[in-house]
Amino acid sequence: MGIVGWIVLGLVVGALAKAIMPGEDGGGVLVTMLLGVVGAFVGGLIGNWVFGVGIDRFWSLSTWILALVGSLIVLGAHRAIIGRRSVPRG
Template sequence: MSIISAIIIGFIVGLIARAIMPGTQSMGFIMTTLLGVAGSFVGSYLGQAIGMYPAGSQAGWIASVVGALILLFIFGLVSKK
């Protein structure tokens, strides 16, 4: 996977996670993309590590969104003042 496709997929995953998560998240384009890329990495890595699905499976998208939701929740807890 190239870097550009990882960024595009990360942005899509970040947008989906922000749409699913209730409330407002004050994030820009770059933070949304970083959230999606990190969520994709976390979700895909954990799902493959515990043997839930093979690499390249459609379930990887679901795991990526779940990983991004987890990171978005953590980001919300940390950034609250």
């Protein structure tokens, strides 16, 4: 899959991850969709490492599931890191 396919896949699964995990995110929609692109990459790495299946075909169901799982992981990690930083220290 080419770079344009990765970007499109990441943008779509980033929006889906935001719909599944609604809440306040710093940076808005653009940051969430960029996290989706990173999440698609992470999902591909995890799928290749654990299941031996990567993100190589755009229209494959396993590609979309792995990308969505990766996006949810990255979105959750982003919220944990940003949430920790925004707490005032006294």
